[in-house]
Amino acid sequence: MNVITVPGSLDDQTFESVLEQIAKLPVDARLLVDARNTTWASPYGLTALLTLAQTREEKPQFFPPEKEDTASYWSRANFFRYADDLFEIKGRVPSQRTERESTTLLEITPVSKSDDVHTVVERIQSKAAHIITQNLHLESRAVLGFAMTLSEACQNIVEHAGRGGWVAVQNYNYRKRMGRHVVQIAVCDAGIGIRQSLESGNRRPLTDRWDDGQALETAVMQGMSRFPDHGRGQGFKGIRGYLGKWSGKLAVRSGTSRVAIVPPWDDDVPRRDHLSPMPGTQLLIMIPEKVER
Numbered sequence: 001m002n003v004i005t006v007p008g009s010l011d012d013q014t015f016e017s018v019l020e021q022i023a024k025l026p027v028d029a030r031l032l033v034d035a036r037n038t039t040w041a042s043p044y045g046l047t048a049l050l051t052l053a054q055t056r057e058e059k060p061q062f063f064p065p066e067k068e069d070t071a072s073y074w075s076r077a078n079f080f081r082y083a084d085d086l087f088e089i090k091g092r093v094p095s096q097r098t099e100r101e102s103t104t105l106l107e108i109t110p111v112s113k114s115d116d117v118h119t120v121v122e123r124i125q126s127k128a129a130h131i132i133t134q135n136l137h138l139e140s141r142a143v144l145g146f147a148m149t150l151s152e153a154c155q156n157i158v159e160h161a162g163r164g165g166w167v168a169v170q171n172y173n174y175r176k177r178m179g180r181h182v183v184q185i186a187v188c189d190a191g192i193g194i195r196q197s198l199e200s201g202n203r204r205p206l207t208d209r210w211d212d213g214q215a216l217e218t219a220v221m222q223g224m225s226r227f228p229d230h231g232r233g234q235g236f237k238g239i240r241g242y243l244g245k246w247s248g249k250l251a252v253r254s255g256t257s258r259v260a261i262v263p264p265w266d267d268d269v270p271r272r273d274h275l276s277p278m279p280g281t282q283l284l285i286m287i288p289e290k291v292e293r
Contacts, residue, residue: 001061006035010045012186012251012284016275018052023276031060033087038065043168043186044284046079046108050166053086054190055279062087068094077168078107105131105169105183112164117154120167121147131171135181137290138246145242146183146287152235153187153283160197161280165189180289190280194219194254212255213273220252220259239285249286253278263288 004021007014022031033049041049053060062083065071074080075094083089106124111117128150129143136142150169157165167187174182192200195215218224220236236252240261243250251260251268258272265288 001030001032004031004033004060006033006038006049008037008039010035010038010041010049012042012044012048012253012282015045015048018049019276019278022052027055028057030058031056032063032090033060034063036063036066036091039067039070041070041074043077043104043108043170043184044188044282046074046077047166047168047186047188048282050079050082050086050108051188051190051280051282052278053083054163059086059088062089063091064089064093076107077104077170078109082108082110082166105171106167108166108168110164111154111157111167111187114155114158117151117158120154121151124150124169128169131183132287135171135289136183136287138287142246145245149239149242149285150185152239153185153285156235156281156283157187157189157191160194161189161191163189163191163280165191165280174288180291182289183287185283185285185287187283187285188280189282193279194252194281198224211257211273213257213259213271216252216254216257216259217271220250243285243287246287246290248288249284251284253282253284254280 002025004018007017065074072094080093105127106120109120111120125147128146132138132142132146133140154167165188169183169185171181171183174180195212198215198219239250242248243261247263247265249261249263249266251258256273256275256277258275260268260270262268262270
C-alpha cells in the first residue's frame with residue numbers, strides 16, 4: 001500500500017504535492033490517501049481529489065480529516081457523497097445535514113451533459129446575485145457575467161472532456177492572502193485534456209514546440225477550439241474578458257502544464273511546465289471583493 005499524504009491546507013498550489021507523490025507510481029498501484037491532518041480545503045482541492053480518484057484503476061483507500069469542523073464542512077460541500085463511490089473510505093465521516101442551507105454557493109456537483117450546466121447555473125443564480133453585490137461589492141451587471149463564466153467553464157467539460165467532471169463554487173474570506181472576500185469557481189475533470197482535444201479536431205498549430213503548455217496557450221490565450229466552426233473557442237475569451245473587468249484570476253491546468261492570468265493582487269506565475277501529470281483539465285477562477293481606491 002502506497003501512502004499519499006494530503007497537505008494540511010489543500011488548494012490548487014499544494015495539490016501539486018499530491019500529484020508528485022503519485023507520479024512515481026504505476027496507475028494500478030494501490031493507494032491510501034491520508035487526509036487525517038488536513039484542516040482546510042478549497043473547492044479546487046476537493047474537486048481535484050475526486051478527479052484524481054477517477055484516474056485510478058483500483059479504488060484508493062481514503063482517511064478523512066480528523067478535525068471535526070473540517071470533516072463537517074467536507075460533508076456539507078458534498079465531498080463524501082461522491083467520494084463514497086470513488087474511494088474506499090476508512091474511519092467515520094459526518095452525516096450530511098440536508099436540512100441546513102449550505103454556506104457554499106454551490107456544493108460539489110457532477111457535470112457530464114449540457115442539461116447539467118443549465119441546472120448548475122439555475123441553482124446558483126439567486127445566491128450569486130446576493131454574494132456579488134453584497135460581499136464582493138461589484139455592480140449588479142457583474143451577476144450576468146458571473147453566470148456566463150460559470151456556464152462556459154462547465155461547458156468545457158461537456159465539449160472537451162470525454163467524461164464527466166465536477167464543479168464547486170464557494171465564497172470565503174481570503175484575509176490571509178489578500179485581506180478580502182473572494183468567490184472561487186473550481187471545475188475539474190479527468191478527461192482527454194486540452195492537448196488531445198485540439199489534436200482530435202486536427203487543430204494542432206504547425207509548430208515543433210507542441211506540448212501541453214503550447215496546447216494551453218493555444219486554447220486559453222488564443223481561443224482556439226478543436227471545432228473548426230466560426231465562433232467556436234470563444235469560451236475562454238469570454239471568461240478572460242469578464243475576469244479582466246473585475247480583476248479576477250484564471251488558472252488552467254492540463255497534462256503536465258498550467259497557465260494563469262494573474263491579477264495584481266496575486267503572486268502566481270503565468271505558466272508552469274514539467275509538472276507531475278494529471279489527466280483531463282482543471283480550471284480555477286477567482287473573483288475578489290472590490291476595494292475602493
